Amino acid sequence: MRTIAIIGASLAGLRSAQALRQQGFDGRIVVVGDEVHLPYDRPPLSKDFLLGKCEAVPLADQEDLDALNVEWRLGNRATALLSSGEVALQDGTIAADGVVIATGGLPRAIPGSHVLRTLDDATRLRNALTDAQSVAVIGAGFIGAEVASSARALGKEVTVVEALPTPLTRVLGAEMGAACGQLHGDHGSTLITGVNVDSVNIKHDGINPEVDGIKLGDGRHVNAQVVIAGIGTRPATDWLAGGPVKIDNGVVCDAGGVTNLKNIVAVGDVANCAGHRAEHWTSATEQAQVAARNLLAGDTVATHTNGGYVWSDQYGVRIQFIGRATNDVRVEDGSIEDRKFVATYRDGANPEDVVGILAMSNARLFTRFRRNLK
Incomplete structure (x- = not known):
């Protein structure tokens, strides 16, 4: 491959560019983003940014971005995937040997309300x-x-x-x-x-x-x-309608992020990987590593298993969750009333197997219990 186009310039797009360079790709990388901003971290937007404690938090400093040696096309929306190797933009087209789709999600809105995504x-x-x-x-x-x-x-x-x-x-x-x-x-x-x-x-x-x-x-x-x-998002796939890539609640791909076209992969919130779309910060990072490897290999040689890790800071309390919830949930340490506890979710068929963990203000024990996750 000589040219790879990454459509989406947020977390999943940046991590894909980094993964491609880490894995030895030395060709041309073009990163397209409809926002004018270089990649920034979204989690602070609902917290410290609203409180006026910080401005935009870059996902990488300028020196690291320069070292990637990528071509940024910011403030320039992708409008169509014309073929397996050509992407239409607002101001022209990009011919590429490989494409990474990392366009994320669009917030569901109600007339008269604000949304919070960008x-x-x-x-x-x-x-x-x-x-x-x-x-x-x-x-x-x-x-x-x-x-x-x-x-x-x-x-x-x-x-x-x-x-x-x-x-x-x-x-x-x-x-x-x-x-x-x-x-x-x-x-x-x-x-x-x-x-x-x-x-x-x-x-x-x-x-x-x-x-x-x-x-x-x-x-x-x-x-x-x-x-x-704050009523959820939908995958940003409108620009792919009628194109060669299969769409169904996101870009349909296998567990390695590979679509029905082996030179096109999907990562992040837009990727429906093996029937599951994971809208998590950590998933975007992990998927990028796997999808980049498969794109360069021209086939699915690695897969990603979604851990489902998510964290949230609310009212001075940190909530951490990983895995999946079941009806068998047990408080292992602390108490709900104190708003400091660790709870485990158990498998219905094998009650001793921990398949999910939730912690409130207890990061240390969350990490310890996480080691036993099935």
């Missing part, structure tokens, strides 16, 4: 929070909870609305999801569960529209001057 999203939200007194967060998943925590730290009146009866049930199960949900009440936020949001109310003063709270599906009104939707 640095520009975070900047708009931070500015909006400056003069607001009341904030509504739609969705009590990790991102929604982190934004609620930050807004509360800024002294805002915060209401979190979750459609499910218990937050994070699909990720952590009902018992542990409830434990995480209790953090909102501990710190003065209001959590409303089991109800959908009907609409974000907008009032017009003849000049500028303003948010006037949200209307819930049961008719209740929630006061809010700023509304944030």
Whole structure:
């Protein structure tokens, strides 16, 4: 291969470029990104960035970026995959022997609400929070909870609305999801569960529209001057529609990130690897190493097993989870009431096998139990 195009200039794209160089590729690498920014870390956006404690956190310093010797095409969206070796951009095309698809996900939005995915999203939200007194967060998943925590730290009146009866049930199960949900009440936020949001109310003063709270599906009104939707993402595959790569809840690929075309791989949030799409920071990094190896080999010579590790900082508490949740969950150390514990999830067929671990404010024991994960 002489030229590899990486479509997506965030974490998965940068890690793919780094992996290609580490594995000996010395040809041309072109990295295309629709944002104008060099790669930055997304996790701080919902926390320290909103609190004004930091600005954008680079994923690599300029010296390391220069050493990669890649061609950056930033602020330039990919519009189509014309063939297995040609990508259409807003300003032309790129011919490449190999392609890495790393376009990530797009946040699901509600008219009138903010979303939080990019640095520009975070900047708009931070500015909006400056003069607001009341904030509504739609969705009590990790991102929604982190934004609620930050807004509360800024002294805002915060209401979190979750459609499910218990937050994070699909990720952590009902018992542990409830434990995480209790953090909102501990710190003065209001959590409303089991109800959908009907609409974000907008009032017009003849000049500028303003948010006037949200209307819930049961008719209740929630006061809010700023509304944030944290209701998940969808894979950014619109530009691939009608092209040669198979699409189904992301880019369809095998456990090595290889698509139906062996010179095209997918990594990160956009990759549906062997029927599973992992939207985790660590997964993007690990997948990049494997996908780069397979792209250079021209076949699947390595695979990636998703560990499912995720962490979240909320209200001064660090939550860590890895593996999968089951109905058999046991608190191994500490207590839920103290908001400091480690819990394990056991396999239904083999109760002694630990298949998942959740920790709250207990990183040391989380690491120890992680060694026994099946």
